[in-house]
Every structure is written in structure tokens, then in C-alpha cells.
Amino acid sequence: MKMNRLWELLTNNRFYKSIFRHGYPDDEIKRSEVVTGNLFLHIQPVKVHKNTIRTGYTLGLGLISFYLFIILTVTGVLLMFYYIPSIERAYNDMKDLEFAVSFGIIFRNLHRWGAHGMVAFVFLHMCRVFFTGGYKSPREFNWGIGVILLILTLFLSLTGYLLPWDQLAFWAITIVANLIGTTPPEKIMGASLRQVVLGGTIVGQNALIRFYVMHVVVLPLVAAALIGVHFWRIRKDGGISRPAEE
Amino acid sequence: MSEKDVKETKSEITRRKFFLFFGWFGILSSLAGSALGSVRFMFPNVLYEPPTTFKIGKPADYPPNSVTFVQDQKLFVVRGKDGIEGIRIISSVCTHMGCTPKWVEAKNQWECPCHGSVFNLKGEVTAGPAPKPLPWYKAVIASDGKIIVNSKDYVKSDYQIKV
């Protein structure tokens, strides 16, 4: 009873009602208002097919990828407050994050392991979609968007990998840059691609700032936009795929 | 209306079509122009990178019959190997993906840690995926007695500075 009084006190006032127009969602209309009255939820339909919520069908793999993307965005922004993309400072900033910043090591770990996890779960999600035939008409285009999201995820991981400016980072990027340099015709295409990626001819300050800008602005924005398209298309394609009904 | 008239009306460029065409043309070409400009923007005109011509000390710093790794300039100074007495300078950047091969004295060869390329005393690839031999750099003795290297100028493996 006490709880009921408290709930009443918190919700039965002008302030609460100015935000949530519906009361406790205990009938179908209010339940639909939960979804339609909320910017962040209304990308989902008010009603979904039973197959959509079957855990054993999607295994939640796409959603896990999305959640990891959100966690990575939040922890990434936090790391940005301490990290300076300069070849003199970057490595020391990582050390500071580990030893001198409160909870710095936790946020760095969340960001790094979250990134590994996202690569794995996006890949598993792709396998789920394939093995359930979820890529077939009318979902061909969304599968294509998905493939691009997979590549974006890989590029996000790769550009992030350089930022600590440690031995792992430096040599991984050296290899990748030279690899890009082998695109034929090597003298024209390869050389200029390599130059754009590194902002010069060596893995140095110019390369670091380019990878940084790609990692914190360009790729996350493109990925967020495409994830938006991906979700919108799921609705436009009639929800998650399911067996034909008799 | 005769048939001819119909044809003429169809192919006629009305004022409306004219403006439509030039409108789209203007929009698209300004977009394309800015895109090209952005691409060009990404190629720096001035680079603050280490110079490609530099000095690496005196010949006496490098003992006979030795291979010395010069860390800062990414090269090996080879003296008195392969039956050539003088000093020769070879790149330490693997021609495969740019890792730094290690000199293995016991086998008289360079071995690359990244994908296992092996280079013999002439710089030639004897194993692994490297597509090209390690290049030898041109070097001369400057007036102050130091070795001066030009890492843009490649020479044959028997090019040497006599000492």
C-alpha cells in the first residue's frame, strides 16, 4: 500500500503528466501510447508478431550488437576527455587513464572489450540471419546495409587500434597502410590511397590525427545513421522474418 | 494537329525544361565540385617528415665484417660482408608490409618477423612473401668525414664506399 501511495505521489502531478501523457500501461491503448508517445521507442511497432519475441529465433544477436554500439559511444566519449591525439602524449594519456584517472581503467576496458565483442556479435548476427534465411526478399536491401555495417564495425575497430600508440598499434597500422598501398595500379592508386590514409608517407602524427577523426566522428556518425536505416527497414520489410503462416 | 506538329512539340525545349535542366546541372556540378575539392584537401602539400638525405656518423663507427642497425634512419650499415670490403647501406624496411627484419649473424641473412620473409646478403628474397629485394642506398663521404645517405637513390648491391 505504501508503494501505491508513493507511485501516486510521483506520477499524479502536472510535471510527470507533462512528460508521460498516459497512465500506467495496463490496457491496450495505453500500451500503444508507451511506444507511439516516445521518440526513442516509436521506431518499433505497437504490436509485434509472436515470432519476433521468440528468444530462440534471433538469439538477440542484432540487439546485443546495438547495445554494444551504445556502450562504446558512451565510454568512448568519456575517454575523449583525457586522450590527446598527439604522438608525444597519446601513450602517456593511456597510462594516465590506467593509473591516474578514477575508474579510467574500467572505462578503457569497457571500451576495448566492448569493441571486440561488437565485432564478434555483428558476425554472429550475420550468421543468424543467413541460417534462418532472413536475408531473402523483401529483406535483400537490409542485408546489404548489414554487410556495410559489418565493414564499418571492422573499420571502427581498426582506427581505434592505432590510438594508444603502443607497439601493437604502430605495427598493425604499418601493415594495413602498406597493404592499402598494394591496390593496383600500385604507383598511382596504391600510392595515393596510402597517402590519404596516412596523411603523408610514414606512420606519424598525420596518420594519428586522421585515424582519430575517423574513429571518433566520421565512422560513428555513418554507423549510427546506417543502424537507423537498418532498423527502419526492418519495419518497412514487415518485421523480423518468420515462417509463412497457413 | 498534323503528325509533324506533335513531333515538334515533343522535342521542343520549353522555358520550363531549360531552367529545370540548368537548375539540376548547377546543383549537381556544385556538389561534384565540392566533392573533388574535399578529396584534394585530404592530400597535404607540405609534410613535416624526417629528411631523406642524412648523415649517419663516420666509417670508423662501423667495424669491419659487421652489420649494424641504425635505428633512427631505418637502415643497416654493412661492412666487409659478401666479399665486398667497403661500406654499403641497405634499407631496414621490409618490402612486403614494412616491418623491420632482424639480422641473423649465424645464418648471414635478414629475417622478417611479420610474415617470415628472408633476405640474403645481397638483399634478395630467399623465402617468404616479400615481392622485392631490400634496396641499397647511395652514400658518399661528406667533407666532414661523415657518411651521407640518400634514401631516395637506390644503387646495386655491390655499390660501396671504399675505406
Next chain:
Amino acid sequence: MDKKEETVIFPKNPNKTYGLMELTKTKSFQIEKGPDNTVTSWPHLLFRELILFMGVFIALMIISMVFNAPLEEQANPSNTPNPAKAPWYFLGLQEMLAWAHPFWGGIFVPTVVTIILILTPYFDTSQKGVGVWFAPERRIANLLFTIFIVLAVGLIVVGEFFRGPNWQIFWPWNMPSPH
């Protein structure tokens, strides 16, 4: 119909801002339709999503409290670690780099794989077996995709566990420790 009659038949919902525009004689959407097998998103879907988020967050938090992200020595352009390995998800590529001219393993194969993946649904157009895990009607497609996965994962496993100094093959239990 006058105003009074309207409010009697259709009492106004104080929460709504729309009024009655017109009455027509047709069937409702729901007539002669069976149960439609749907549930409301709230709470059935959204609650599950919330619980999954908590699960993901807690799992990641525990991992992050137990294991520290690696940080090696500061970048040193003149000293390549032996072996220099890319992160695991690129080890398949690195493995292919060691075989042939880098263009083939590093650029050609990934580009072709991407194009094939994007085009797959435009070639595999049969609607049989959609919505079922490992549908028997899709045996060939699933087999091909499994081969692709086994190759991709296999290359990563070789790169991660079987390659040691100088990119030589070693058994994982014989792997020389780095440095």
C-alpha cells in the same frame, strides 16, 4: 446527425484531440480475420529488450573488472615485435598476406567476399525455408555459408594460435614466448 446525438453515440475521449468526421458503411479491418498472433510491444518486447541490455551491460562490466585491456610498450618504429600480430579479427587477412602478393590476400579476396555477400539475396531468391533455423530446403545455401565461416574462422585460429616468431607454424603448446 446533430452535435448532441454524436456525443451520445460516440462519447468524447478527453485524452484525444480528434473528433468524428464522417460515418460510412463498410466492414472493420478486424472482421472475418482470425487471431493475428501478435502481442503488444509493451511489455512483451520492450521488457525483454531491457533485460537483455542489463545482461549485456553486467557481463561486459564483469569482464572489464577482471581483465585489463592490453597496452604494450610505446610505439617504436625501429623495433618490430616478433611476431607482430594484428587484432584477432584481422588475423585471417594477415594469414593470407603471408601466402602470395599482398594484393590478393589483402585487397582482392576481401573485396570479392563483400560483393558476393551483398549480392547473395539477389541470386538466392527462393522463398522456401524462410524463418526457420537450418531449414532442410536451404541445405545447399547453408552448406556454402558454413564453408565460408569455417574458412574465415579457421584462418583466424591458425593466425592466433599456430603462428609464432617469424610467422612460422608452431603447435600452441610449443609456442616460444615472445622476446
